[in-house]
Amino acid sequence: MIPLTSDITRVTFQQKPVLISQEGQQRYAVFGIPLSTPLGTVQLDTNKTPIQIEVKSYPYAEQRIKVTNQDYVNPNQSQLDRYAQEAKEQNNVYSSFTQSSWRALPAFIRPTSGKFSNSFGRKRFFNGEERAPHSGLDIPAPVGQKVVAPADGVVIQTGSYFFNGQTVLIDHGQGLISMFCHLSAIKVEKGQHIRQGEVLGLVGKTGRVTGPHLHWGMSLNNARVDPQLFLGKTH
Incomplete structure (x- = not known):
């Protein structure tokens, strides 16, 4: 879940709309990253400044x-x-x-x-x-x-x-x-x-x-x- 500022009204990931949830006065972008995504940085695009997300490794069994x-x-x-x-x-x-x-x-x-x-x-x-x-x-x-x-x-x-x-x-x-x-x-x-x-x-x-x-x-x-x-x- 990524917290959003009040001026962000639109969020997309890889050109697809992203789920937005609101808890109290705070809104969040909630999105999934495929297991096949390479390590590095992915980007959420918004009607304001893009949001950078770091993809890290995880030791799956x-x-x-x-x-x-x-x-x-x-x-x-x-x-x-x-x-x-x-x-x-x-x-x-x-x-x-x-x-x-x-x-x-x-x-x-x-x-x-x-x-x-x-x-x-x-x-x-x-x-x-x-x-x-x-x-x-x-x-x-x-x-x-x-x-x-x-x-x-x-x-x-x-x-x-x-x-x-x-x-x-x-x-x-x-x-x-x-x-x-x-x-x-x-x-x-x-x-x-x-x-x-x-x-x-x-x-x-x-x-x-x-x-x-x-x-x-x-x-x-x-x-x-x-x-x-x-x-x-x-x-």
């Missing part, structure tokens, strides 16, 4: 996973084509920016009960082969356990995806998107308004998984960010 279904390690061309189309569809969702009904960034709740087992940003190796870092949080839970909306929003997309399995995406406003993957059932429809705590689906083991769990991801201005940063202090 490693995770080595054994996957028995080779299709999820080395997909064939047809599966790669399917994944490319699905990635394009999801990227369109992550790139969207809608107005919010809130002024202060809401406190999120956990979408399902259970301990976090796989932290954000971990470097992952599937059967010894390096793949993209983990872009969310995993919560192991039994198949059929309820998954709820962590904050108010609109269901912007649902689908059954190659890697992510049955998935729900919720738009919370101002480029902040939640993603819930590997569900056994989806209980909402695209375009539906959903309130914090309402059921959106059930925990499952669809897609690329080693066991039943919920993968909870969040995207801010089309950069994957750690969901724990948005949880209220009691969660």
Whole structure:
């Protein structure tokens, strides 16, 4: 969160609008920086003076996973084509920016009960082969356990995806998107308004998984960010 002076009314990052939250009289720019961003300096552009942000290294842990279904390690061309189309569809969702009904960034709740087992940003190796870092949080839970909306929003997309399995995406406003993957059932429809705590689906083991769990991801201005940063202090 970057504090803003009262004369700043517009903020963008890489030509995309940035979420602005207000707490009392103070306004903040809240934005995500992709894990792939090189170390150095990035810039927030405003209607006044640009704001320089330093990107530093972070010692993310490693995770080595054994996957028995080779299709999820080395997909064939047809599966790669399917994944490319699905990635394009999801990227369109992550790139969207809608107005919010809130002024202060809401406190999120956990979408399902259970301990976090796989932290954000971990470097992952599937059967010894390096793949993209983990872009969310995993919560192991039994198949059929309820998954709820962590904050108010609109269901912007649902689908059954190659890697992510049955998935729900919720738009919370101002480029902040939640993603819930590997569900056994989806209980909402695209375009539906959903309130914090309402059921959106059930925990499952669809897609690329080693066991039943919920993968909870969040995207801010089309950069994957750690969901724990948005949880209220009691969660």
